[in-house]
Amino acid sequence: MKLTAIIIGSLFSLSLCAQTTKAQNKQETNKKPKLVVGIVVDQMRYDYLSKYYDKFSDKGFKKLISEGFNCKNTHYNYAPTYTGPGHASVYTGTTPAFNGIVANDWFVRETDKTTYVTDDPTVETVGSNSEKAGKMSPRNLLSSTIGDEMRLYSNMKSKVISVSQKDRAAILPGGHLSNGSYWLDTDTGNFITSTYYENRLPKWVSNFNAQHLAQKYLSKSWKTLLPIDQYTESAADDNPYEGLYKGEDKPVFPHNLPKMYDKNDYGVIRYTPFGNTLTKDLALAALKGENLGKGNYTDFLAISFSSTDYVGHKMGPQSVEVEDTYLRLDRDLGEIISYLENEYGKDGFLLFLTADHAAAYVPSQMMDLKMNAGYFNYKDFSDDLNDHLEKKYDETQLVSSVINGQIYLDHKKLRDKNIDLKSIENYIASFALQFEGIANAYTSFQLNGAILKNKSAQLIQNGFYPKRSGDVALLLEPQWLDDYSHTGTSHGSTYNYDTHVPLLWYGWNIKKGNTAASVQITDIAPTIASFLNIMEPSACTGKPIMAITK
The missing domain is CATH 3.30.1360.150 (Gyrase A; domain 2)
Known part of the structure; x- marks a missing residue:
């Protein structure tokens, strides 16, 4: 009898252990971050991370590198490498051959005209009187995004919000099912959307616009963050390979923004680091206004910083202007990361940072150095x-x-x-x-x-x-560009200077480390899907990054 009781007791204990283990496994499987934050920096070369590292603060890029996971060999696996395709590939996990976003503009044989990547004549502007700025939607995007899959998995209970100065950099990351995608109207300095998403701006966006922050940022001159003689990573401030801002005779600091600023066009802010700061302000307002990460399902915030691209095109990667833009972006990133940690805890959110493409050196400079260009x-x-x-x-x-x-x-x-x-x-x-x-x-x-x-x-x-x-x-x-300007730079090629971009991970389930193994930009979306235990986007061709998901 004693032996039988012992056996029965042992079996009962084993059964309890099995049930407990099963429950723990189920709980572990269903454990997810409260929030995913995707950050795309427009036109960021991979080598900027090391080039400016010593001047970064401890709260921005340096924190992501030293405390997060660095995929050091991340490349775009298609061409042309432009903004529209870049953002589409990050969030769909596939290339233009499947998501259909082949460029920022392409020729349409049926109409014998060129179309813009997010043009949609069937919708209207919301948030300003502009006839064209808001006639945009993701209708040209053929596949789903990781945000779409999150929304579908949760029966539309997850929230997806995307923000950027550029319309295409807000619309494509947000996907088809975005709760709100917002971009800058350069006529008014306000962030707007289209009737594809909603018929009126949410109160938090209207309140944000009422602060007139774009006008405030343009009311002062752009001076370097640090004393200019400390910008030893860059070429001389006055050199022949940089473009000129409106009303200037030389491409040198300080840049007189009030003089450049036309009150009927806020577009000049895009060519300054303060456009990124404005985007950061909107991203923080979105976190609060939409109560992101506060529900029962994981939410998603997509942020795209565009000023790096405008400054890079104008000045080139060796300029003091580009370096100062990244040092200021570093401080903006630090503010976002600090907010996320304070609000959700480091293990409460998953963050990744990458770029939509990189950039070439200025060909005229390469030619003067007797290189092929x-x-x-x-x-x-x-x-x-x-x-x-x-x-x-x-x-x-x-x-x-x-x-x-x-x-x-x-x-x-x-x-x-x-x-x-x-x-x-x-x-x-x-x-x-x-x-x-x-x-x-x-x-x-x-x-x-x-x-x-x-x-x-x-x-x-x-x-x-x-x-x-x-x-x-x-x-x-290599190093040949379209002959539209012999100052500044561009991108779009198959070469490493255009395809090699940063990819940093931080927060939930991310262990400190790095890998030099080959990673493709299309691997980002399936990696997030693996973390969240949901389906990858519909046309996904990428694979989860084993170095961080295992």
């Missing part, structure tokens, strides 16, 4: 190409458009003249290789299904969506 004139190339095609095929203007380094042919004229598409594409690709600065050319037949061997070809293929992309894609040589 240059400027390619697409307008001259297009005119020359049309002339040659007219002689060969006895038809004028067979090229409808050259945009994003891609050639769009007039398919109607080709059909009318019975011109074989594959033959003319091959002819154009061969013709293009005669031009200085062109490294290679790929036809739509190569890009739509062929197995391409070299890295650049594969990246262009990953960015190719037949219904929106061109018939022939051109690849410029």
Whole structure:
């Protein structure tokens, strides 16, 4: 009897242990952060992290690097590397070949016109009287985002809010099911939205706009945060490779913002670090106004800092202006991180920071240093190409458009003249290789299904969506840019200076460390999905980053 009792007691204890373990496993599975915060810095090169590290504060970038997890070898896996595709790929976990966002603008054969990535004529502006600034939505985005999946998983109880100065940088991260996406109207200095989301601004956004912060930030000159002689990581303040701000004779500090500021156009704030500060202010207001992270389901806040891109385009990556913009952004990040830690605790939120693309050095500077670099004139190339095609095929203007380094042919004229598409594409690709600065050319037949061997070809293929992309894609040589300005910089290529970006993780379930293993930008969304135990976005091609999810 005693033995039987012991056996029964042991079995009962084992059963209790099994039930307890099962309950603990279930509880662990369902344990999630209160809030996910996604931060995208527009045009941030990976090397800025080390270049400016000593001048960062202890609360911003340096904290994310030293206390979070650093994916040191994160690259974009498609081209062209622009703002629209960049934000789409981060949040959909896939490339333009599947999410459809092939560029910021692309040529539409059916209308014979160029369209903007977030244009939507079916909606109206909310928050200002602008006829165009708010006629935007995510209708061109073909796949779901990680925020959409969070909303669907929770039966629409999770909240997703996205903010940025740029409309496309607010709209694409927010996805189709965003509770609110807000961007800057440069006519009024207010943040606005569209009727795709709501018919009136929430009270917290209206109250934010009533502070007129853009006007306040533009009422003072832009001086360097630190004494200017400490900016030893940058070139001389006065150099020939930087552009000029409106009303200035030299590209030097201090920049007289009140003089540059036209009261009918607040767009100048985008070319200063104070545009980022304004975005930070709105992000903090969103956390409070929407009570993010206070419900029963995980919420999402997407923040995109755009001023880094505008300053970078104008001044280039070696400028004091770019360095000062990042030092000030570091302080803004510190304020956001401190708020999150105070409000939710370090283990209450999951934060990642990355960039939508990086940037090239200024080609004119590289040329002066006797490096391979240059400027390619697409307008001259297009005119020359049309002339040659007219002689060969006895038809004028067979090229409808050259945009994003891609050639769009007039398919109607080709059909009318019975011109074989594959033959003319091959002819154009061969013709293009005669031009200085062109490294290679790929036809739509190569890009739509062929197995391409070299890295650049594969990246262009990953960015190719037949219904929106061109018939022939051109690849410029390294450090060659479109010939629109010989000061400042740009981006868009397959080369490392455009594809290598930061990826930092911090907060919930993130252990301190780093990895030099290869990570693709499309791995971010499935990594978040893995943390949250939800489905990855609908067209996701990325994989969870094992170094942090295991």
